[in-house]
Amino acid sequence: MVKIGTVLLLLLFFHNQQAYSLDAIGSTSDTMIATVGDAEPANLVPILRGTGQLGTQCFTDAACAPSLYCFACPAASELQPKCTRKTATATSTFPKNTSLPFNKYAWLTTHNSYAIFGSTPQAGVPIITFFNQEDSVTDQLNNGVRGLMLDMYDFRNDIWLCHSFQGTCYEFTAFRPANKTLAEIKTFLDANPNEVITIFIEDYVHAPNGISRLFTNAGLMKYWMPVAMMPSNGKPWPTLREMIQRNHRLLVFTQDSTKEATEGIAFQWRYTTENQYGDDGMRNGSCPKRNGTPAMSDVSRSLIVQNYFPTNPNPINACRDNSGGLFNMLSTCFAASGNRWSNYIALDFYKRSTGGGAFRALDFLNGQMECDCQDISKSCSC
Structure with missing residues (x-):
């Protein structure tokens, strides 16, 4: 039987992780905004234009190409969000x-x-x-x-x-x-x-x-x-x-x-x-x-x-x-x-x-x- 406390704890973790994956990513984190802000101007071009390719730094989904979304993986020691794949090859x-x-x-x-x-x-x-x-x-x-x-x-x-x-x-x-x-x-x-x-x-x-x-x-x-x-x-x-x-x-x-x-x-x-x-x-x-x-x-x-x-x-x-x-x-x-x-x-x-x-x-x-x-x-x- 699943322990209710375990479920609630996972829900809390999941809620916290959402900050890394939703369109609002970066808007609630001064650290992430500062990280993007410190990037070289050339690196910001795809971020601002919404053409970011795989691995490009980002702070919203709109910064990435249509087949990508903006995501960070803290479990792999990644705190800077980057454009990540979300679609399969047809x-x-x-x-x-x-x-x-x-x-x-x-x-x-x-x-x-x-x-x-x-x-x-x-x-x-x-x-x-x-x-x-x-x-x-x-x-x-x-x-x-x-x-x-x-x-x-x-x-x-x-x-x-x-x-x-x-x-x-x-x-x-x-x-x-x-x-x-x-x-x-x-x-x-x-x-x-x-x-x-x-x-x-x-x-x-x-x-x-x-x-x-x-x-x-x-x-x-x-x-x-x-x-x-x-x-x-x-x-x-x-x-x-x-x-x-x-x-x-x-x-x-x-x-x-x-x-x-x-x-x-x-x-x-x-x-x-x-x-x-x-x-x-x-x-x-x-x-x-x-x-x-x-x-x-x-x-x-x-x-x-x-x-x-x-x-x-x-x-x-x-x-x-x-x-x-x-x-x-x-x-x-x-x-x-x-x-x-x-x-x-x-x-x-x-x-x-x-x-x-x-x-x-x-x-x-x-x-x-x-x-x-x-x-x-x-x-x-x-």
Whole structure:
């Protein structure tokens, strides 16, 4: 059981850290203003004009280029805010574009995508639980997130996105009805006809046909990839282009093994391998499988989920974790997975880093899978 005091302490830390990431950065800190003010005039030009590139000193998000935001990582001994990546490289810019099998791409995934700091309480009481992200699901998708991890529970005669204590959703751990987040997903898919989204459901829904009815009512079945079209036994997936052309642009996986037969929802671990989440999945040189799942090296599962977030979400350390630690773990999990690169990288506070972070990791993974190169965004030709 989570201790309430621990949650409140993390909330305080998170609130303090916001000073480094919001548009108001620098305006509340004389030290930061002085640091920027002491910069050479030439260095101030991109700051003032809003064209700051990766690593440029800044004091507001507006100082940075559109794909960047202004952020500092004290956990890595960085007090001066700088322009930091916040968006993924579009697959449309890859040398081979959408021509590869779906399992030859890497996708940024948010752990507990719905557990957003600052969420307005929907159940009538303040939310007292952990937070894992800091911007809306819509913003996550616009920034290039393509995998969403959602915990679904029976709650108030509906299905809600919720944390729980001992498997039960309470008013103070409930975030919102799931249909509100699915509405955001539908809006994005409607507006972006060349994008594919994967949803991983941690499934505590016991209402008969509850999940399938939820997606039907949300108007998402027209994008649903049927289980019959998903390759089993490690066979290659259709190409990304074929999935887009067929409008199979929504993959939904459940952790309830019974629902593939009863509701047509793919049982996640029949198609994916997954490393251990939490602190045990962040130990240098080790990429153990998640308890109860196939071995990381099981090639009969053609999609690999790589978790990289602590047991208790830590907004202060996330920028450090999402940088060097994450990048080093890519090769560790590659070896553990039978020399296969991960397809989904699941993180807390996905934008936080010391510069490139998760987006640099994705560029590396996609570069390796597409052209055996180091960076899909600039150095690949094949």
